[in-house]
Amino acid sequence: MTENKLLRMDNIGIVVESLDNAISFFSEIGLKLEGRGTIEGEWAGRVTGLSSQKVEIAMMVTPDGHSRIELSKFITPHIISDHRKAPVNALGYLRAMFTVEDIDDMASRLIKQGAELVGEIVQYENFYRLCYIRGTEGLLIGLAEEIGKR
Template sequence: MTQSRLLRMDNVGIVVESLDDAIAFFAELGLTLEGRMTIEGEWAGRVTGVRDQRVEIAMMVTPDGHSRLELSRFLSPDVVADHRSAPVNALGYLRAMFAVSDLDDTLARLARHGARVVDEVVRYQDAYRLCYIRGPEGLLIGLAEPLGDQR
């Protein structure tokens, strides 16, 4: 008997208040809107455990086509918790990290969408320039510019 194996990671989900603002931010970062729709119905609640849900989603895809970000805005029921301002040492999901070709240009473009560097841009050996930013609604995003042979 063959053992089941992992095929891939399909997407990471983020719940937001403004789907339009989140789409604009991640499009500026370089992701492409793949589709947008409303998810509802009895089957959806059986998957998530949130009965009677009605959720508007947008699927964003990275330029290489390998990774996706599912942005969700709950229309019902109301959101029950808010983890957006949690510090980096809080338990649970922390952030998504994206590799970019030019960190300074990316930061300048994302600043127009309200993004701010959490502390500072640092250099990790000769491999990366790194920083964390707070994006729309305080979402924590990591950015890494590969250096030298990493490109």
């Protein structure tokens, strides 16, 4: 039997109301817009199980080129559920974590754009400073600043 080996993780997907706001938010963190377009057609609905769909997407990439976030704005079908206000311990809740050089500066910049600090910036032993931020549209992200080597 041949073993199926994972090659890589290509991206995570986040559904948003406003692509422009989400692009601005993730650009402030340091991601770059890699591309933007519309996905529609019978083939797309077969992948997602939504039948007929029309989705505007924007692909954001990290500076190292290895990680991506696919932002999606559904034009059709209409959104049927909203999990953005769910507490962080809700089943299936999505959070993306970003490593930054200066967590205080990044948190301050995001807060000036309307983001909210969920709890507080805390230090985990001598390794990291960490926090959760609710950004545009209530999206939850984590920030980590490495302060020591294991």
